[in-house]
Amino acid sequence: MKLYNTLTKKKEEFVPLEEGKVKMYVCGPTVYNFIHIGNARPMIVFDTARRYLEYKGYEVNFVSNFTDVDDKIIKKSVEEGVPAEEISERYIKECKKDMADMNVKEATTHPQATQEIDGMIDMIQTLMDKGYAYAVDGTVYFRTRKFDEYGKLSHKNLDDLRSGNRSLLVTGEDQKEDPLDFVLWKPKKEGEPYWVSPWSEGRPGWHIECSVMSKKYLGEEIDIHAGGEDLIFPHHENEIAQSECCNGKIFARYWLHNGFLNIDNRKMSKSLGNFFTVREIGEQYDLQVLRFFMLSAHYRSPINFSREIMEASKNALERIVTAVSNLKHLGEAAGIMQLTDEEKSLLEEMKSFRTKFEEAMDDDLNTADAVSAIFELVKFANTNAGEKSSKEFVETVKTEIIRLSDILGLIVEKEEENLDGEIEKLIEERQAARKARDFKRADEIRDQLLAQGIILEDTREGVKWKRA
Ligand code: AMP
Ligand code: ZN
Secondary structure (H helix, E strand, C coil): CEEEECCCCEEEECCCCECCEEEEEECCCECCCCCEHHHHHHHHHHHHHHHHHHHCCCEEEEEECEECCCHHHHHHHHHHCCCHHHHHHHHHHHHHHHHHHCCCCCCCECCEHHHCHHHHHHHHHHHHHCCCEEEECCEEEECHHHCCCCCCCCCCCHHHHHHHCHHHCCCCHHHCCCCCCEEEEEECCCCCCCEECCCCEEEECHHHHHHHHHHHHHCCCEEEEEEEHHHHHHHHHHHHHHHHHHHCCCCEEEEEEECCEEECCEECCCCCCCCCEHHHHHHHCCHHHHHHHHHCCCCCCCEEECHHHHHHHHHHHHHHHHHHHHHHHHHHHCCCCCCCHHHHHHHHHHHHHHHHHHHHHHECCCHHHHHHHHHHHHHHHHHHCCCCCCHHHHHHHHHHHHHHHHHCCCCCCHHHHHHHHHHHHHHHHHHHHHHCCCHHHHHHHHHHHHHCCEEEEEECCEEEEEEC
């Protein structure tokens, strides 16, 4: 399997540090609000990467943090007049709900920065002891120039950075030995949350969080580190500097970055008024549609979100769901059980779709082509499965569509199950109404089901239902 590595700017064959195991870290959101659909992109694409690695037989230790101490969280806590902790706890809960609705698997560990402060103080102390960090008036800075390889991920040259990037010259810069140095620890301002450290009462810088949490939960050397492309510089560059200078080892072998999500071809931003939370989209669409939309593009390409594209995604996903549902009914009604000779050779032919799916995913997780392979399989199903098919044939085809979709985290059987559940509930209600001699209600329910194309049959074993 090949992955595009930002570090080498090449697609490279993936070889894990330890056979059969993958250590993977994905930078998570800062929790001061509901997550937006841009944040959903790395969650969905790297969850899909994880699922595919698991499908290939790897045991994946997947760590993704919540940044729960940050200026934006503090600002919100001041606005609402509640402790910062209340804000972060609230939005971690909401984020987990959105993730579940997008069928993003729970991480093996979801560490929170505020629970790991001791580890951060230790790492900063080690960097000080090794001469990679220095304190000025309670602020600790990383001595960027001391790390020869600084810039290796973003492919930036230190001198260009110094002359070209004025945004690096943040306030307090006069205290720094060099404008390129970045903050590891900063003193509190009045009213801000703080922790006691050897340098000041204060809080860690953002970058040190990930170096520490990655080390604690995955070890000093990991296989894959991922996040949105905006994190390449400075966040990931700084993580590499901190971790490699502290541990004396290569931090992560493969660096994966997703492209950005735009809205109606413009950058998503609150001020432009084109900003959507996942929750808002979830009010209009099943979030499976959002997941399908994200996977319809390659993760490194920019992706454009619009109403039309969401509608198209909804219809496309529906085609897979309908095919699965049809196969299910064909299976229930099938007259013959065992495969015919013709079906045996069709199933041989069907293997090509999985091969195509795997080839796409092996090529730097090309989910767009993997989705196409599923559509070819759907077409194959619609063409070759019918009322004369054997039960085994339709079930094998159905299972294959569900299985391939599931590798991408797409649930294509869900609505059917929900529907079945609802029907069964109504049938139970009808039975209860009949028992209570409320025949009017019982008839109402029968008619309501009939309107949905569900026919009830009273048999000796109880009530059975089928689709008209
Ligand atoms: P943040 O909470 O801003 O640190 O973002 C959490 C994750 O979402 C990071 O991996 C970002 O790179 C990613 N991200 C933020 N905005 C977008 C966007 N518009 N498109 C794709 N990824 C994004
Ligand atoms: Zn990070």
